[in-house]
Amino acid sequence: MGKGFYISKPTGFVLLGLGAGAVLTILTLSVVYTQEKRKNEANSIDETRMVMTTAAYSTSAPSNKPWDKYRLPDTLRPEYYNVTLWPRLVADKQGMYIFTGKSGVAFKCVKETNLIIIHSNKLNFTLTSEMHHAKLTGLEGTHAPAVLKTWFQTQTQFMVIQLKENLQVGKSYWLYTEFRGELSDDLGGFYRSEYVENGVKKVVATTQMQPTAARNAFPCFDEPSMKAIFHLTLLHPPGTVALANGMELGTESMTINNQEVLLTRFEPTEKMSTYLLAFVVSEFINIRSPPEANVLIRIWGRREAIANGQGDYALNVTFPILKYFEKYYNTKYPLSKSDQIALPDFAAGAMENWGLVTYRETSLFYDPKVSSNEDREWVVTVITHELAHMWFGNLVTMRWWNDLWLNEGFASYVSYLGADYAEPTWNIKDLMVLQQVQRAFAVDALVSSHPLSSREDEVITPDQIDELFDTITYSKGAAILRMLSEFLSESVFAKGLHNYLHEYAYSNTVHTDLWKKLQEVVDADSSIQLPASVNEIMNRWILQMGFPVVTIDTQTGSISQQHFLIDPEAVVDKPSDYNYEWFVPITWMKNGSNMGQHWLLTKTASYEPMKTDTDWVLANLNVTGYYRVNYDSHNWERLLTQLTSDHKVISVLNRAQIIDDAFHLARAEIINITLALRTTQYLSEEKEYIPWESAIRNLEYFFLMFDRSEVFGPLQTYLRGKAQPLFDHFKVITSNWTQKPPRYMDQYNQQNVISMACKTGVKGCSELTRMWYRQWMKKPDSNPIPPHLKPIVYCNAIATGGVEEWDFGWKMFKNSTIGGEAEKLLFGLSCTKVPWLLNRYLEYTMDPNQIRKQDIIFTIVYVASNEIGQPLAWDFIRANWESIIKDFEGGSFFGSLILGVIKKFSTKFELQQLQRFKEDIAASGFSFGTHAIEQAIERTKANIKWVSENKAQVMNWLIEQSVSL
Ligand SMILES: *[C@@H]1O[C@H](CO)[C@@H](O)[C@H](O)[C@H]1NC(C)=O
Ligand SMILES: *[C@@H]1O[C@H](CO)[C@@H](O)[C@H](O)[C@H]1NC(C)=O
Numbered sequence: 009m010g011k012g013f014y015i016s017k018p019t020g021f022v023l024l025g026l027g028a029g030a031v032l033t034i035l036t037l038s039v040v041y042t043q044e045k046r047k048n049e050a051n052s053i054d055e056t057r058m059v060m061t062t063a064a065y066s067t068s069a070p071s072n073k074p075w076d077k078y079r080l081p082d083t084l085r086p087e088y089y090n091v092t093l094w095p096r097l098v099a100d101k102q103g104m105y106i107f108t109g110k111s112g113v114a115f116k117c118v119k120e121t122n123l124i125i126i127h128s129n130k131l132n133f134t135l136t137s138e139m140h141h142a143k144l145t146g147l148e149g150t151h152a153p154a155v156l157k158t159w160f161q162t163q164t165q166f167m168v169i170q171l172k173e174n175l176q177v178g179k180s181y182w183l184y185t186e187f188r189g190e191l192s193d194d195l196g197g198f199y200r201s202e203y204v205e206n207g208v209k210k211v212v213a214t215t216q217m218q219p220t221a222a223r224n225a226f227p228c229f230d231e232p233s234m235k236a237i238f239h240l241t242l243l244h245p246p247g248t249v250a251l252a253n254g255m256e257l258g259t260e261s262m263t264i265n266n267q268e269v270l271l272t273r274f275e276p277t278e279k280m281s282t283y284l285l286a287f288v289v290s291e292f293i294n295i296r297s298p299p300e301a302n303v304l305i306r307i308w309g310r311r312e313a314i315a316n317g318q319g320d321y322a323l324n325v326t327f328p329i330l331k332y333f334e335k336y337y338n339t340k341y342p343l344s345k346s347d348q349i350a351l352p353d354f355a356a357g358a359m360e361n362w363g364l365v366t367y368r369e370t371s372l373f374y375d376p377k378v379s380s381n382e383d384r385e386w387v388v389t390v391i392t393h394e395l396a397h398m399w400f401g402n403l404v405t406m407r408w409w410n411d412l413w414l415n416e417g418f419a420s421y422v423s424y425l426g427a428d429y430a431e432p433t434w435n436i437k438d439l440m441v442l443q444q445v446q447r448a449f450a451v452d453a454l455v456s457s458h459p460l461s462s463r464e465d466e467v468i469t470p471d472q473i474d475e476l477f478d479t480i481t482y483s484k485g486a487a488i489l490r491m492l493s494e495f496l497s498e499s500v501f502a503k504g505l506h507n508y509l510h511e512y513a514y515s516n517t518v519h520t521d522l523w524k525k526l527q528e529v530v531d532a533d534s535s536i537q538l539p540a541s542v543n544e545i546m547n548r549w550i551l552q553m554g555f556p557v558v559t560i561d562t563q564t565g566s567i568s569q570q571h572f573l574i575d576p577e578a579v580v581d582k583p584s585d586y587n588y589e590w591f592v593p594i595t596w597m598k599n600g601s602n603m604g605q606h607w608l609l610t611k612t613a614s615y616e617p618m619k620t621d622t623d624w625v626l627a628n629l630n631v632t633g634y635y636r637v638n639y640d641s642h643n644w645e646r647l648l649t650q651l652t653s654d655h656k657v658i659s660v661l662n663r664a665q666i667i668d669d670a671f672h673l674a675r676a677e678i679i680n681i682t683l684a685l686r687t688t689q690y691l692s693e694e695k696e697y698i699p700w701e702s703a704i705r706n707l708e709y710f711f712l713m714f715d716r717s718e719v720f721g722p723l724q725t726y727l728r729g730k731a732q733p734l735f736d737h738f739k740v741i742t743s744n745w746t747q748k749p750p751r752y753m754d755q756y757n758q759q760n761v762i763s764m765a766c767k768t769g770v771k772g773c774s775e776l777t778r779m780w781y782r783q784w785m786k787k788p789d790s791n792p793i794p795p796h797l798k799p800i801v802y803c804n805a806i807a808t809g810g811v812e813e814w815d816f817g818w819k820m821f822k823n824s825t826i827g828g829e830a831e832k833l834l835f836g837l838s839c840t841k842v843p844w845l846l847n848r849y850l851e852y853t854m855d856p857n858q859i860r861k862q863d864i865i866f867t868i869v870y871v872a873s874n875e876i877g878q879p880l881a882w883d884f885i886r887a888n889w890e891s892i893i894k895d896f897e898g899g900s901f902f903g904s905l906i907l908g909v910i911k912k913f914s915t916k917f918e919l920q921q922l923q924r925f926k927e928d929i930a931a932s933g934f935s936f937g938t939h940a941i942e943q944a945i946e947r948t949k950a951n952i953k954w955v956s957e958n959k960a961q962v963m964n965w966l967i968e969q970s971v972s973l
């Protein structure tokens with residue numbers, strides 16, 4: 009299944025409400041799952057699979073025959089295709105939705121062979137008069153050898169045509185086939201999506217080819233370097249419109265077998281890869297850009313959504329973003345149009361098909377009345393991500409999937425630049441640190457991580473290719489490229505890019521081609537000095553997993569680096585050519601003055617300017633480097649003093665990073681836990697979102713571990729002292745909660761304010777949420793709660809309310825027609841403190857008329873995140889696990905459920921219960937789920953260890969704080 013855009017939307021309520029977003033690594037895997045699930049119900053990332061990618065690499069082909077290898081032989085090159093497809097939008101007599109097709113491909117023979125091996129999957133072919141599945145003719149007067157036999161290799165997804173004689177090198181041939189396939193609802197290849205409009209079911213035929221599903225639509229050389237030109241024709245029912253990568257050339261109506269159909273032809277495509285093909289037949293309507301734009305921009309979607317203006321925001325930003333990228337890449341957009349189309353069913357967030365970008369509805373539609381600022385941000389960043397690919401990915405394409413990280417990391421990185429251009433007041437570039445860098449740190453600090461770049465021969469099968477669409481590829485890729493752009497300077501980076509796109513337009517590259525073009529610019533620019541070539545520097549970051557923690561000792565002026573691992577006892581068993589050492593660009597400041605950049609090239613080095621007894625030193629300015637930083641205790645003290653005396657001398661991003669580094673260093677047992685806690689002391693002065701968010705994510709683990717223990721009281725008191733001033737500040741800037749805060753980041757932070765204030769008992773907070781919710785109960789048709797605050801308000805109002813609030817929320821949940829709204833209520837309902845309501849809510853998960861199957865896991869995990877609900881959810885899954893398992897095909901769902909429910913486990917007693925549960929499952933003969941329970945046991949053990957080592961210290965420290973107040 010393709011995932012054109014993997015990165016999930018940051019979800020306020022998931023982060024705030026239950027800490028599924030906690031960055032602490034013990035939770036990371038379930039986090040990745042939860043977030044991925046949210047955007048992608050149909051296509052879950054199996055977390056165990058994600059971590060163990062390398063294990064699957066050893067699969068070898070069953071024999072050495074060319075058709076048993078997964079890669080195409082290098083004997084033939086496609087030139088162009090003529091493809092006609094006819095999707096049927098009503099089921100046939102057998103109840104099946106099908107499409108039929110005719111396809112020809114012109115290819116050139118480049119090495120002598122008597123075999124034509126071409127991808128084809130799940131297609132049924134019509135036999136020719138010679139009783140073969142395909143017909144071969146020679147082009148330009150060439151004689152074509154006769155077909156000996158044709159057959160299909162289902163494992164490797166090939167159609168094989170064996171010829172009686174060899175093809176001639178340098179000659180071109182035409183291979184023609186007729187076939188039919190199923191227009192199934194599996195979200196891959198040529199598939200169907202359904203929705204209801206005015207009570208009538210509508211069917212859309214659409215595609216998702218990336219990475220390996222073009223072969224499900226018609227026979228093709230389905231590898232990214234097999235670029236060709238595609239002439240596409242679609243047959244479709246009257247009343248529908250057909251779209252494809254190229255512009256429609258015209259539509260004629262005709263009658264086939266007494267059936268009236270329309271035939272639409274399209275402009276031939278540019279020379280392109282098969283995975284970027286797209287075609288859609290639908291009853292959608294569009295809005296389009298004003299005629300003065302030289303590229304036609306259209307936003308397509310369901311009639312109702314477009315008529316209601318849900319595509320307006322996308323239309324507003326698409327053209328400026330396209331122009332921005334033309335300028336940034338200094339290369340014209342080569343097509344005459346750019347369609348953006350929102351599909352009711354779509355597996356990924358969006359897909360960058362050249363000229364016809366496909367989106368999930370939530371990634372393209374924005375409704376100011378119900379959507380929040382985050383929803384809008386998601387739309388603009390997804391559009392920029394996809395449009396960035398129009399050049400980087402589509403015009404110049406990786407030779408093979410092993411370089412996917414370059415494609416995706418790049419689009420993820422520059423999407424922030426484009427979004428910043430479209431929404432200049434948001435400071436959206438700063439969010440990269442929370443959304444990409446810290447996210448990558450979390451996964452990359454595990455021994456189970458993997459290098460960004462794999463060898464070409466390590467990624468062969470479709471499953472191996474699928475596995476590459478992960479956090480490392482997207483987020484670490486983005487973080488690494490941001491670092492590169494920073495140390496080269498943005499202008500050198502952009503110039504190198506331009507040269508790269510220019511040289512390799514319409515062809516394929518490996519990542520070293522980009523390094524080469526960047527190196528040329530560096531060599532020509534005397535103002536930039538690198539300690540080694542771009543290639544040598546970058547190899548250390550992409551060919552070995554993980555990242556360093558840099559330790560600066562200001563007493564001695566020594567700096568050193570060490571592979572950062574969150575688990576202090578972890579043993580790395582993967583060798584690295586670079587010995588887990590990196591070339592680290594250290595930007596730094598002393599007492600607030602920028603001291604420039606210093607390269608650390610060895611394990612340890614001495615750097616005299618960093619030696620000081622009096623000044624504070626801060627490194628990794630704005631977290632542009634992909635590494636964490638530790639200091640000697642004197643410097644830590646000086647930094648803490650600076651934070652409390654005047655934190656604004658240190659940038660917002662570095663304030664966030666000081667907190668994040670400290671908590672993770674403590675977690676890895678490199679510094680003391682109380683030092684980490686002390687980085688939060690200055691928060692009573694902090695008004696900015698990013699440092700608060702960083703602190704909240706890190707403290708989430710404390711809530712999980714302590715919310716049922718005696719530490720909770722002092723923790724609440726301490727944090728109330730920090731949250732109170734922020735709550736008061738927001739009360740002022742929102743005119744007593746009646747207005748939106750004017751700054752974008754403050755709209756984000758408002759969620760943190762209310763969440764923290766209510767959680768820690770700040771006076772006025774629960775009154776506020778109750779008041780809002782009461783107003784809504786009085787007038788259910790006009791919800792007065794600002795969209796971005798809904799999850800928190802629902803949660804707190806239901807938590808402090810009783811059955812009346814709960815039942816109202818449930819009624820609104822059942823009535824809601826907007827997916828996002830239902831999700832928010834689903835979460836809010838789990839917050840009640842009334843045990844019987846929680847139990848009834850859990851029972852509802854057993855009844856598909858009450859709670860849909862796709863929401864069961866969320867519901868149970870949400871309830872388990874509530875300290876009252878935790879034991880209820882645990883009892884519930886132990887009592888019902890057999891029927892829960894039956895409901896889900898794969899073990900990954902069950903895994904996420906278990907890991908979600910045991911998040912708070914931290915006692916020996918809980919560990920024993922978990923072990924008994926494992927035995928019960930094993931005894932009943934179920935094989936799956938055991939892996940997840942092993943993981944759950946491991947996490948519980950780690951929690952027990954962490955609590956036993958830290959609880960007393962944390963408790964004492966918190967008590968001291970309240971005494972000194
Ligand atoms: C493929 O289609 C193009 C455009 O319609 C046409 O010019 C060409 O002759 C076709 N090629 C073959 C081999 O049929
Ligand atoms: C293709 O053939 C198989 C085997 O006869 C059949 O089960 C399947 O339904 C066919 N698919 C289509 C789309 O006709």
Ligand SMILES: *[C@@H]1O[C@H](CO)[C@@H](O)[C@H](O)[C@H]1NC(C)=O
Binds near residue numbers: 321
């Ligand atoms: C789109 O732009 C128009 C004109 O600038 C503006 O009036 C409208 O509010 C914008 N729509 C959205 C949803 O941003």
Ligand SMILES: *[C@@H]1O[C@H](CO)[C@@H](O)[C@H](O)[C@H]1NC(C)=O
Binds near residue numbers: 630659661
């Ligand atoms: C850090 O980022 C802020 C924006 O968040 C910017 O104003 C500042 O100049 C940056 N500092 C450095 C040293 O790049």
Ligand SMILES: [Zn+2]
Binds near residue numbers: 013360393394
């Ligand atoms: Zn992408």
